[in-house]
Amino acid sequence: MRFFKFGILIVLFLAAVYAVSMTFVDESKNFTIEKEINYPVDKVFPQFNNLQNFVRWNAFFSDNSNLSFQFFTPYEGKGSSMTYRDRKSSGTFGDVFIRYENPNRTLRYQLFEGKENSPYLIDIKFRGDGNKTKLTWYIHTPKQPLLKRSLNLISKDYIADNIDKSMKNLYNILGNKVDKEEQRKNLKFDSLMVENQEGQLLLGINVTTKNVKDALFKNIVMNHNKVLNYVKMDLAKRDDEYGEPVLITDADNFKDKEVSYYYGIPLSKRVGVSDNNFSFRTLNASRIYVIYYQGTYAGRVKAIQQLLLKAKRDTMRTGDLQQTFLEGPSVDNNTVMKLSLPVFR
Incomplete structure (x- = not known):
């Protein structure tokens, strides 16, 4: 009982000290x-x-x-x-x-x-x-x-x-x-330019498909919708929380019968991904040769060849081609994109 009373006195004393200190x-x-x-x-x-x-x-x-x-x-x-x-x-x-x-x-x-x-x-x-x-x-x-x-x-x-x-x-x-x-606002189509590109973190999927007639583009449209739906629905990202979709592939594979590419959407940071079909990929900051292109997807080949020829004349080594869709690819096959070729010595 004595200890109980002592404990009560201590609590009352501390409460009084706290109350007095709070007046200041x-x-x-x-x-x-x-x-x-x-x-x-x-x-x-x-x-x-x-x-x-x-x-x-x-x-x-x-x-x-x-x-x-x-x-x-x-x-x-x-x-x-x-x-x-x-x-x-x-x-x-x-x-x-x-x-x-x-x-x-x-x-x-x-x-x-x-x-x-x-x-x-x-x-x-x-x-x-x-x-x-x-x-x-x-x-x-x-x-x-x-x-x-x-x-x-x-x-x-x-x-x-x-x-x-x-x-x-x-x-x-x-x-x-x-x-x-x-x-x-500042798009200049079909002009070759040189830019410095910042690094990006992409979330997307790896794909291999046939490169015949419109099969490649239809495959891209399908996978664009797949990645976009995952980002918007499963990850609950709003329109201004992710960037423009990017397709990464070998620059000269437009001549091949089968094409492999990575299709991803830029995010600001890594998040938990439960679907094993999706993976992150990092684009490092680099110097790039750029052409903005508008037209059919098949028509992009001429612009890609311009980028490769420029790199060859400048004796530059090249990385994978990045095709950034400024407007999401759709079935009408009228694309608006930024073609970027990383270059280095």
Whole structure:
């Protein structure tokens, strides 16, 4: 009994010390975080004022795969809102509102966690600077009762880490969106160019098929659909989470009766793959000779021969030919592609 009473006294003493120490901690916190992203403000802002876009890259939401969302009209701008809930944890839920919008300049959010009546207030200012956007996050945390104020001691580091991860996610998403748009604008067909290519990680399948009449192209269309469906349905990747499909093969195998190729779709990182038909392949950064081509798939041969002739004249060794489909291959056989031949000495 004596030890029990002593234990109670110790607990009461520690609780008193904690309560006194918390009187020196602010009941809420205000802090500012500044970031910069290398994309123009007209591309960045729609990722913030549309909550369906917002939850895809914001680490507070995207890091928890168990969250479900419900969005309410209007779906973007002032007055839009959403609720979130963890399917496996009844205590994790909340609401997000956009309370103010000045397009391409300012947004104000309110975030209510659980049953709390006091929200996080988040103001974000956007300042466009050419192809860059500077963002300033002003964050006001909810008021906390005395015994919960210790949360304010860790809130800034936690939120800063989440914003760091979120901006990296946003950069990757915008990379796919903006690069595709710019690529379409600047296409110069049938001109041979020299480029430096960054490395890529592909997920796809290895194929061997006959090279007679339209059999090869029909086989490509079939395997394109197979890989795309796996990426979109089984891996649940959205359109801006993967790149343009790439076919890798020997540069001069268009003369062979049978063709072997790898058909893959670029992903930002490795993921778990349960189907043994699919495998990852890495494309290393390299210098490439490039021709953009539009027409029937069979007609690409002339452009490939141009690339090979250029490499021969320049006394360059060559790697496997990469055929990037800028528009997914379809049954009408009208292809738009980038033909790339890696070269090195």
